[in-house]
Amino acid sequence: MSSAVKHYEFIVIGGGSGGVGSARRASQYGAKTLLIEGKKLGGTCVNVGCIPKKLMWYASNLAKSITDAHDYKLFENLPLNKENLTFNWREFVDKRDSYLRVLNGIYEENLKKFGVDIDFGWATFDKQGHVEVSKHDGTKNIYSGDHILIATGGKPIIPNQIPGYEFGIDSDGFFSLKTQPKKTVVVGAGYIGIELAGVLNGLGTEAHLVIRGKTVLRKFDILIQETITDHYVATGINVHKEAKVQKVEKRTDGKLNVTLTTSETIEGADCIIWTIGRKSYLDFGLENIGVKLNDKGQILTDEYQNTSVPNVYSLGDVSGRIELTPVAIAAGRKLSNRLFGPEKFAKDKLDYTNIPSVVFSHPEVGTIGLSEAKAIEQFGQENLKIYNTSFSALYYSMLQEKTPTKYKLICAGPTEKVVGLHIVGDCSSEIMQGFGVAIKMGAVKADFDNCVAIHPTSAEELVTLK
Amino acid sequence: MFKLPAKLVNRVSTIPSLSSSILKYNIRTMSSMKEYDYVVIGGGSGGTASARRAASYGAKVLLIEGRGKLGGTCVNVGCVPKKIMWYTSDLAGKIQHGHGYNLYEELPIDKEHLTFNWPAFKEKRDAYVHRLNGIYEANCARENVDVAYGWASFNKDGSVLIKKLDGTEESVKGKHTLIATGGIPLLPKNIPGYEHGVSSDGFFELEQQPKKVVVVGAGYIGVELSGVFHGLGSEVHLCIRGDTVLRKFDSCIQDTITEHYIKSGINVHKQSQVAKVEKNATGSLTVTLNNGTVLSDVDTLVWTVGRRTLVDLNLDNVGVKINNKDQIIVDEYQNTDAQNIYSLGDVVGKVDLTPVAIAAGRKLANRIFGPEQFKNDKLSYENVPSVVFSHPTSGSCGITEKEAIEKYGKENIKIYQTGFGAMYYGVLDESFKQPTKYKLVCAGPEEKVVGLHIVGDSSDEILQGFGVAMKMGATKADFDNCVAIHPTSAEELVTLR
Numbered sequence: 001m002s003s004a005v006k007h008y009e010f011i012v013i014g015g016g017s018g019g020v021g022s023a024r025r026a027s028q029y030g031a032k033t034l035l036i037e038g039k040k041l042g043g044t045c046v047n048v049g050c051i052p053k054k055l056m057w058y059a060s061n062l063a064k065s066i067t068d069a070h071d072y073k074l075f076e077n078l079p080l081n082k083e084n085l086t087f088n089w090r091e092f093v094d095k096r097d098s099y100l101r102v103l104n105g106i107y108e109e110n111l112k113k114f115g116v117d118i119d120f121g122w123a124t125f126d127k128q129g130h131v132e133v134s135k136h137d138g139t140k141n142i143y144s145g146d147h148i149l150i151a152t153g154g155k156p157i158i159p160n161q162i163p164g165y166e167f168g169i170d171s172d173g174f175f176s177l178k179t180q181p182k183k184t185v186v187v188g189a190g191y192i193g194i195e196l197a198g199v200l201n202g203l204g205t206e207a208h209l210v211i212r213g214k215t216v217l218r219k220f221d222i223l224i225q226e227t228i229t230d231h232y233v234a235t236g237i238n239v240h241k242e243a244k245v246q247k248v249e250k251r252t253d254g255k256l257n258v259t260l261t262t263s264e265t266i267e268g269a270d271c272i273i274w275t276i277g278r279k280s281y282l283d284f285g286l287e288n289i290g291v292k293l294n295d296k297g298q299i300l301t302d303e304y305q306n307t308s309v310p311n312v313y314s315l316g317d318v319s320g321r322i323e324l325t326p327v328a329i330a331a332g333r334k335l336s337n338r339l340f341g342p343e344k345f346a347k348d349k350l351d352y353t354n355i356p357s358v359v360f361s362h363p364e365v366g367t368i369g370l371s372e373a374k375a376i377e378q379f380g381q382e383n384l385k386i387y388n389t390s391f392s393a394l395y396y397s398m399l400q401e402k403t404p405t406k407y408k409l410i411c412a413g414p415t416e417k418v419v420g421l422h423i424v425g426d427c428s429s430e431i432m433q434g435f436g437v438a439i440k441m442g443a444v445k446a447d448f449d450n451c452v453a454i455h456p457t458s459a460e461e462l463v464t465l466k
Numbered sequence: 467m468f469k470l471p472a473k474l475v476n477r478v479s480t481i482p483s484l485s486s487s488i489l490k491y492n493i494r495t496m497s498s499m500k501e502y503d504y505v506v507i508g509g510g511s512g513g514t515a516s517a518r519r520a521a522s523y524g525a526k527v528l529l530i531e532g533r534g535k536l537g538g539t540c541v542n543v544g545c546v547p548k549k550i551m552w553y554t555s556d557l558a559g560k561i562q563h564g565h566g567y568n569l570y571e572e573l574p575i576d577k578e579h580l581t582f583n584w585p586a587f588k589e590k591r592d593a594y595v596h597r598l599n600g601i602y603e604a605n606c607a608r609e610n611v612d613v614a615y616g617w618a619s620f621n622k623d624g625s626v627l628i629k630k631l632d633g634t635e636e637s638v639k640g641k642h643t644l645i646a647t648g649g650i651p652l653l654p655k656n657i658p659g660y661e662h663g664v665s666s667d668g669f670f671e672l673e674q675q676p677k678k679v680v681v682v683g684a685g686y687i688g689v690e691l692s693g694v695f696h697g698l699g700s701e702v703h704l705c706i707r708g709d710t711v712l713r714k715f716d717s718c719i720q721d722t723i724t725e726h727y728i729k730s731g732i733n734v735h736k737q738s739q740v741a742k743v744e745k746n747a748t749g750s751l752t753v754t755l756n757n758g759t760v761l762s763d764v765d766t767l768v769w770t771v772g773r774r775t776l777v778d779l780n781l782d783n784v785g786v787k788i789n790n791k792d793q794i795i796v797d798e799y800q801n802t803d804a805q806n807i808y809s810l811g812d813v814v815g816k817v818d819l820t821p822v823a824i825a826a827g828r829k830l831a832n833r834i835f836g837p838e839q840f841k842n843d844k845l846s847y848e849n850v851p852s853v854v855f856s857h858p859t860s861g862s863c864g865i866t867e868k869e870a871i872e873k874y875g876k877e878n879i880k881i882y883q884t885g886f887g888a889m890y891y892g893v894l895d896e897s898f899k900q901p902t903k904y905k906l907v908c909a910g911p912e913e914k915v916v917g918l919h920i921v922g923d924s925s926d927e928i929l930q931g932f933g934v935a936m937k938m939g940a941t942k943a944d945f946d947n948c949v950a951i952h953p954t955s956a957e958e959l960v961t962l963r
Contacts, residue, residue, distance in 0.1 A: 045952070050952055050953050051889070051953060054889060054953045055889070055892070055893065058567065058889075058890050059567045059568070059569065062560060062563060062564065062567050062569060063567075063569050065557060065560050065561070066560070066561050066564055066569060066570060066575070068557060069557065069561055072553070072554050072557050072558075072587065073554070073582060073583035073584075073586050073587040073590070074554065074557060074558050074561060074580070074581065074582055075561060075575060075579065075580065075581055076581055076583055077579075077581060078573045078574070078575065078579070079573070080561070080570065080573065080575070084570070084572075084573070085569070085570065086569065086570055086571055086572060087568060087569055088568035088569075088571055089568075091568050092567065092568040092893075095568070095893045096893070099892050099893060324949075324952070325952045326949045326950035326951065326952045326957065327949055329950075330949050330950075350949075351947075354948075355949045356948065356949065356951050357951060358951055358954070366951075394546070394549055394550065394553070395553050397550065397594045398550065398553070398554075398587075398590055398591075398594070427924055427927040429951065429954050429956075430924040430927050430928045430954055430955060430956050431927045431928070431930065431931065432931070432951055432954075432956070433928065433931060433932075433948070433950070433951050433954065433956035433957060433959065433960060434928065434929065434930060434931020434932035434933070434934065434935055434956065434959075435930075435931035435934065436931070436948045436949070436951065436960075437931065437932065437935040437940060437944060437945055437947075437948040437960065438931055438934040438935040438938060438940075440944070440947055440948045441935060441938055441940060441944050441947075443934065443935075443938060447934060447937065447938050448934055450846075450934075450937050451849075451851065451930070451933045451934040451936075451937045452819075452821045452822055452825050452845075452850045452851065452933070453821035453824075453825075453930070454821065454851050454852060454853055454861070454926065454929055454930050454933065455540070455545055455819070455820045455821045456545050456546060456549045457853070457926050457927055457930065458927060459926075459927050459929075459930035459931065460821065460930060462930065462931075463930060463933075463934065
């Protein structure tokens with residue numbers, strides 16, 4: 001055990017999206033950098049978030065596409081319908097996890113290539129402001145840093161006030177499942193619950209979704225809320241509206257009975273997944289250095305990612321704001337630009353407005369800017385012009401069952417500046433990025449209309465709105 | 467207009483009251499021509515859009531269409547049926563990914579067991595196109611656009627003669643006339659046996675799937691059709707004159723698509739042309755290339771060697787001029803050399819795309835019939851984004867790297883590129899992987915984005931938003947300023963280094 005304090009210019013606590021992005025950038029500028037990670041490099045995104053989530057989504061999406069075969073007169077001799085759907089969960093999960101291991105390796109390689117030191121272990125602050133790392137083999141290392149970044153991310157919230165809560169799992173647990181549940185209860189109307197319920201339903205699991213309100217995705221525009229809720233119901237997901245879980249009981253056969261506040265009991269579920277929110281990971285001696293939290297229990301930062309303690313910074317999920325991988329990466333890079341980069345970056349910071357994001361529901365959702373409700377609050381109804389369109393993509397011309405596509409453009413003021421764009425439908429995740437660039441540039445409705453449409457596509461409907 | 471055939475005139479002339487009123491009517495119609503504010507020749511993308519827009523301003527509009535159905539090339543033998551075939555071919559490929567995703571493991575969803583019921587699917591596709599024809603007609607009716615089915619040409623007095631499909635003829639006068647007659651495929655009449663092949667129009671008439679097909683031509687139509695055939699299980703031979711397909715596109719697209727087509731099993735015959743086509747007693751074809759290669763037992767040969775305009779309208783009678791490519795000459799406002807006669811769409815040949823024709827058509831109608839604010843309305847033909855439904859899809863906006871070097875000089879250009887395997891292919895066997903390659907061409911110190919060229923899954927849907935940004939004058943910094951969306955392919959365009 002080394003009791004000597006090793007010094008670094010930059011210590012990054014947390015090897016997820018934000019931490020790695022910042023560490024690499026700092027090292028590129030020549031700062032002697034240490035990255036500390038308690039679990040696996042890549043953080044939530046690589047290990048229990050974006051990446052495995054998207055791979056599951058691909059599987060679920062493909063399962064559906066395969067059932068379109070007969071309408072497209074393909075493989076007519078094979079019973080490619082939902083009844084005959086099989087999914088080898090175990091083997092696929094192994095493949096999925098191998099892919100993640102490769103990414104973990106790539107992250108490590110890239111960090112080393114850029115000269116970043118890595119220490120695997122759990123960091124805490126001691127009273128001197130040093131960072132103590134407790135490694136998995138029981139040893140400890142102590143570090144001091146000129147600048148310290150807290151990018152420890154977050155973790156799922158478990159409702160430990162609900163009797164039987166311990167019989168449930170969270171999204172981390174979803175990614176640990178080795179067998180496919182036949183019947184699942186997903187609790188929560190946020191994007192994580194929606195994505196998991198959609199994936200499970202698509203892969204043949206009987207999915208129950210318990211939501212407190214009448215719609216899912218309540219932080220999103222009403223168009224998205226209603227279209228996804230209705231479509232989920234239409235595609236066989238049992239959506240229990242205005243309901244909460246009262247208790248969870250484990251039966252002798254190992255299955256679960258879930259009683260809702262509506263008095264209904266969902267019987268014989270293989271698992272219940274709590275997706276009721278996430279909280280910052282803060283358990284590492286913050287009180288020893290006096291880093292302040294906001295009223296949501298997230299690390300309080302200013303627009304430059306400074307915390308209340310000089311030379312200590314924070315970004316990514318642990319500081320809240322906008323919990324997305326690319327946001328953490330961008331904030332991380334800009335912080336390093338500011339701290340270690342050339343003079344021109346002395347005031348570099350991330351602009352948190354007009355950040356596009358998507359939800360991997362079925363179908364996909366994309367959004368940027370204000371919802372209609374927020375736009376009305378900010379500008380007043382009379383100063384808004386809303387453009388809507390609704391159609392079935394050409395792909396469905398040959399199919400009996402259609403998936404909806406709905407777009408909404410929110411424009412404000414006499415110039416019709418685009419302040420919000422909300423889209424639901426196939427390919428929304430890929431359509432969004434370019435429009436994000438345009439909106440960030442300050443696009444007005446006329447800018448959208450000025451670009452000739454690309455035909456035949458879904459995206460073209462966004463430049464031909466009336 | 468009601469014109470009584472001669473036989474009937476004779477018969478009813480014996481009925482006193484009826485005959486005199488009918489004759490009076492006849493005399494009236496024979497000496498006066500129906501007059502319209504706007505006569506539009508061609509009921510395709512450009513024509514219908516312009517006609518409807520004009521009618522929305524209150525103009526009295528007549529739309530003339532020779533095919534007997536509306537929608538033009540796009541609806542009937544272009545964009546729409548093409549995309550539907552692309553979906554089929556793409557889906558055929560996706561189904562074969564099933565096992566890689568551990569789906570339907572018990573069913574043999576592989577290439578060997580691929581079946582496609584071409585005849586039954588053609589029926590469905592045709593029915594959909596027919597529905598669209600009906601919708602186009604309904605739209606015109608609802609918006610007070612008169613429709614006449616027949617072939618139009620100009621009379622010496624500037625009126626338009628319509629040889630209707632029912633055998634009758636009628637002449638109409640338009641205060642303003644639009645020629646939007648489009649184009650048709652070229653057939654290489656100099657090649658012996660050319661008549662044994664079909665054009666892209668013929669592709670859409672095929673009742674059976676050819677087992678072995680030869681596609682001639684390296685342009686996007688040949689690339690799309692050969693991709694579709696291949697995905698559906700046909701043995702495909704693509705004959706191209708050069709070394710790459712899509713030679714009008716950036717090298718990124720040319721190289722990536724050519725290589726991938728070869729890798730995925732399409733027989734690409736480079737630097738070759740067809741010397742002759744022979745039809746055998748069995749009905750199959752023998753296709754001989756100029757390099758000596760003989761392709762035998764060919765079921766179908768599709769010529770995709772270019773398109774030509776439809777200008778057979780006695781344009782000389784009104785002084786409308788054409789260039790040496792037989793395209794109608796127009797200025798930036800779509801004016802021809804004849805006053806009050808305009809032209810747009812494929813017959814003008816600037817950018818042969820449906821949305822371009824539609825946009826030009828609407829702006830023309832705005833200018834002629836719309837309010838004061840539109841009196842100078844015209845379409846800018848710069849930075850028009852377009853996509854090719856190859857496998858994978860490709861998209862392009864702005865100029866190629868080569869064009870940029872010519873225009874700005876190599877030292878004033880910065881190229882950003884990336885190539886990667888989309889995550890979707892992460893769990894699939896090498897043989898199923900499709901490449902993704904993006905190229906950004908920037909010019910000047912501010913790194914203005916002058917060209918964007920993309921190949922890869924979803925390129926067709928990715929491009930539109932970036933087209934808007936480029937039209938707004940986006941620079942590299944604008945691209946970088948937008949936070950990435952993760953995990954997607956498109957995000958790679960805002961994180962280029």
